[in-house]
Amino acid sequence: ETGVTQSPTHLIKTRGQQVTLRCSSQSGHNTVSWYQQALGQGPQFIFQYYREEENGRGNFPPRFSGLQFPNYSSELNVNALELDDSALYLCASSLDPLAGGQETQDFGPGSRRQVL
Amino acid sequence: QKEVEQDPGPLSVPEGAIVSLNCTYSNSAFQYFMWYRQYSRKGPELLMYTYSSGNKEDGRFTAQVDKSSKYISLFIRDSQPSDSATYLCAMTDPTHDYKLSFGAGTTVTVRA
Numbered sequence: 001e002t003g004v005t006q007s008p009t010h011l012i013k014t015r016g017q018q019v020t021l022r023c024s025s026q027s028g029h030n031t032v033s034w035y036q037q038a039l040g041q042g043p044q045f046i047f048q049y050y051r052e053e054e055n056g057r058g059n060f061p062p063r064f065s066g067l068q069f070p071n072y073s074s075e076l077n078v079n080a081l082e083l084d085d086s087a088l089y090l091c092a093s094s095l096d097p098l099a100g101g102q103e104t105q106d107f108g109p110g111s112r113r114q115v116l
Numbered sequence: 117q118k119e120v121e122q123d124p125g126p127l128s129v130p131e132g133a134i135v136s137l138n139c140t141y142s143n144s145a146f147q148y149f150m151w152y153r154q155y156s157r158k159g160p161e162l163l164m165y166t167y168s169s170g171n172k173e174d175g176r177f178t179a180q181v182d183k184s185s186k187y188i189s190l191f192i193r194d195s196q197p198s199d200s201a202t203y204l205c206a207m208t209d210p211t212h213d214y215k216l217s218f219g220a221g222t223t224v225t226v227r228a
Contacts, residue, residue: 004159033214042122042204042218043160056214090159097214104150105216107159 002026004108006091012114013081021076021111023091031055031097032074033105034066035090043090049074050097086115119143122205122219130227135192139205139219142186146207146217149181151190154202154221163203164190195226 003026013019025032031050035043045058049068063079072093078085089112092105122139129135137151148167152160164179166172172179180189188207192199205219 002159002161031214033216035216040220042120042206042220043216045215045217048214050214056212058215092216104162104165106162107152109159110157112157 002093002106002108004091004093004106006089006108006111008111009109010112010114012116014116015081015083017081018077018079019081019113021089021091021113023074023076023093023108025072025074025091025093026106029093029095029106030072031094032068032072033092033094034074034076035092035107036060036085037088037090037110039087046076055097081115083115086113088112117142119217120205120207120219123222124220125222126225127222128225128227129195131195131197133195133226135190135195135199135224135226137190137192137203137205137222137224139188140186141188141207141217143207143209143217144186145209145211146186147210148208149179149188150206150216151177151179152204152206152218154204156201160204192224195224197226197228200225 033048034046037043047057048055052068067075088110091108094105151164154160178191202221206216
């Protein structure tokens with residue numbers, strides 16, 4: 001297993017609620033990416049954080065937002081939950097982009113979120 | 117059309133067989149290619165990484181890339197029941213290497 005940890009592992013929310021997911025990166029990694037994986041699909045890139053700023057974003061609406069902290073850990077926040085937000089949310093960490101090699105990302109176990 | 121298309125499967129093979137997994141892609145800017153293995157209810161685990169056309173071997177695994185055809189493959193020799201998992205291809209380009217583009221995954225079952 002990688003050193004990437006995520007919490008909570010599983011949660012159930014209702015439509016319209018807000019949720020925060022947390023991720024701690026692997027030792028030596030300062031870059032964190034978030035992905036959404038719907039059932040039977042590959043992960044879809046949400047955004048990446050580097051030096052506490054958003055470093056790239058996929059095709060997700062603004063109600064998906066994030067943070068990165070000085071210790072490189074990160075949060076994913078989703079407002080106004082919709083039924084289609086039910087998925088496995090994966091966090092991945094990687095090396096500093098300036099050092100190269102950030103295309104190899106180490107994934108955490110995921111947070112499974114169900115929206116009722 | 118999706119950027120990355122992966123043979124959907126599922127695949128069921130007897131123990132000891134060769135497993136062949138394939139992906140095609142449409143974005144010619146993709147330069148880095150990866151294969152991830154994902155067990156049920158777990159996060160993806162990096163298996164193979166390559167950036168050049170040709171073959172790369174690691175134990176029972178061989179990754180093959182053909183950039184001219186925009187086609188990548190993963191072969192698993194002497195398959196074991198512990199290889200039963202979903203296999204995901206992923207790729208990225210140097211100017212957007214923060215973002216991995218994944219195939220939908222192929223679920224493989226190796227029967228003892």
